[in-house]
Amino acid sequence: MPKIVPFKAVRPTRAIVGLVAARPYQSYTVDERESRMAYNPYSFLHIVNPGYKYDQEVTGEERYRLVKNRYLEFKEEGVFVQDEKPSFYVYKIVNRHGQEFSGIIAATSAEDYENDIIKKHEDTIAKREETFKSYLQTVGFNAEPVLLTYPDNAVIAHIIADTQNTRHAEFEFTMTYRDTHYLWKIDKKETIATIQKEFEKMGTIYIADGHHRSASSYLLFKDEKEKNTNHKGCESYNFFMSYLIPESDLVIHEFNRLIKDLNGLTKEEFLIKLDTFYRIENRGLMPYKPSKPHHFSMYLDGEFYSLYLRKTSYEFKTSLDKLDAQLLYKTILQPILGIDDLRDDSRISYVNGQHDMITIKSSVDSGKFKIGFGMCPSNVEQMKQIADDGLTMPPKSTYILPKLRSGITIYEY
Structure with missing residues (x-):
């Protein structure tokens, strides 16, 4: 008590x-x-x-x-x-x-x-x-x-x-x-x-x-x-x-992610690797923001993409696995882009979700970053369940x- x-x-x-x-x-x-x-x-x-x-x-x-x-x-x-x-x-x-x-x-x-x-x-x-x-x-x-x-x-x-x-x-x-x-x-x-x-x-x-x-x-x-x-x-x-x-x-609110490079991959090589986990749709110049959990937006090389998780490619074992910040880390940031330490890696930056996707676009178009990802915010129940289970969220999972x-x-x- x-x-x-x-x-x-x-x-x-x-x-x-x-x-x-x-x-x-x-x-x-x-x-x-x-x-x-x-x-x-x-x-x-x-x-x-x-x-x-x-x-x-x-x-x-x-x-x-x-x-x-x-x-x-x-x-x-x-x-x-x-x-x-x-x-x-x-x-x-x-x-x-x-x-x-x-x-x-x-x-x-x-x-x-x-x-x-x-x-x-x-x-x-x-x-x-x-x-x-x-x-x-x-x-x-x-x-x-x-x-x-x-x-x-x-x-x-x-x-x-x-x-x-x-x-x-x-x-x-x-x-x-x-x-x-x-x-x-x-x-x-x-x-x-x-x-x-x-x-x-x-x-x-x-x-x-x-x-x-x-x-x-x-x-x-x-x-x-x-x-x-x-x-x-x-x-x-x-x-x-x-x-x-x-x-x-x-x-x-969520924290969106900006990455400085593609970890040595060409755009085409990166998209092929990404296809393992996601169904990818090119949205062109139209800004896209995801509306459902486990969906992401991506801005790369002047175009927006929507990413839909292939449910057969990722297993939800814990409450943490269901968190979009963890999902993005486990399917893209770590295995494809080579970012292991979300807290200290200088290649990644964060933008709180009060800023729209145009902020992601502007940051990439400036040349400072190569790619940006947007996600849906988590909720109080997710936060509580992860705490109750004795687990911890990745850094910059929530902007509260x-x-x-x-x-x-x-x-x-």
């Missing part, structure tokens, strides 16, 4: 929260980062890139220490203020496409992660886990929640709706990406207890996005627990900040919404 607890969030003041909130650091181009930091002294980017103040790049432990210093400066200057009472936070995002996401920001249990009550569907890289664990230990806070999803629950849905409809939001602001954010605080003990009881009735909840952050938080928990001779289980390191949304709110911002609520260790 999942355990969630309220916490005293550190939050920007209402007047400047829209200036503080930021996308993940790596999602900005260099020019975008420079512009925001030059003209917005409140941006959370100043905290995660503390070397900007000294006009130099800093890395490792030195950077972590400076991140902590910048964070403490923001608190000292009154940019950040900590709530007086432990709370849950109802958080709503309305994006530029009109999609709405509503859920609860809470602290979730590292032991639940250890015991597979919080389930994962992606592999993580040990080096990245350790790096972020060290970061958390030094800076002492986490500013971006892990995205978790839970089965739709009428009681929790009523509390969220009632909170939104009967109270003024603590925050309401719109970002330059044209998504609008709202936050309400729940600090009544009775309401908190009701929410906790509803989550305790659930068998499991699932990581939708943030596998490395949750894994690193778990490593931090193990380290701190071992060092603390008076460990009680209620210390802040026992938990990590999460944004929990119902499964019906989760939006999953909502995408969260840093610096809106902060969890201190």
Whole structure:
């Protein structure tokens, strides 16, 4: 039974929260980062890139220490203020496409992660886990929640709706990406207890996005627990900040694939090898996007193709085998194009499914890539089944919404 607890969030003041909130650091181009930091002294980017103040790049432990210093400066200057009472936070995002996401920001249990009550569907890289664990230990806070999803629950849905409809939001602001954010605080003990009881009735909840952050938080928990001779289980390191949304709110897009070469094959040789697994139809100049699982689109040499799996050529033994990202890997990327490591091979790049097939076409026509593949998105049930079976998806199998911002609520260790 999942355990969630309220916490005293550190939050920007209402007047400047829209200036503080930021996308993940790596999602900005260099020019975008420079512009925001030059003209917005409140941006959370100043905290995660503390070397900007000294006009130099800093890395490792030195950077972590400076991140902590910048964070403490923001608190000292009154940019950040900590709530007086432990709370849950109802958080709503309305994006530029009109999609709405509503859920609860809470602290979730590292032991639940250890015991597979919080389930994962992606592999993580040990080096990245350790790096972020060290970061958390030094800076002492986490500013971006892990995205978790839970089965739709009428009681929790009523509390969220009632909170939104009967109270003024603590925050309401719109970002330059044209998504609008709202936050309400729940600090009544009775309401908190009701929410906790509803989550305790659930068998499991699932990581939708943030596998490395949750894994690193778990490593931090193990380290701190071992060092603390008076460990009680209620210390802040026992938990990590999460944004929990119902499964019906989760939006999953695919990641399409772009490949730089045909692995030494001519176009004709490649198509002959492809014919083993797929029925191939040339669609000419007309952009094609697949509408069914196990069908793919392909753009090669100025033309679109549709690929239909020959069912006799591929056996579905596990839930993972049915995933289109795995199917594409096992039938084309690995055996024909020679791509074994989807995470580190420089010959492959990914484009999230919010971009249409014209993006694939443009990337190939530019000469940077030789071939592109489009697929259908997976769904929540596939994601859950793979997690339940103890399997993991290939890298870049899902592009999941909502995408969260840093610096809106902060969890201190």
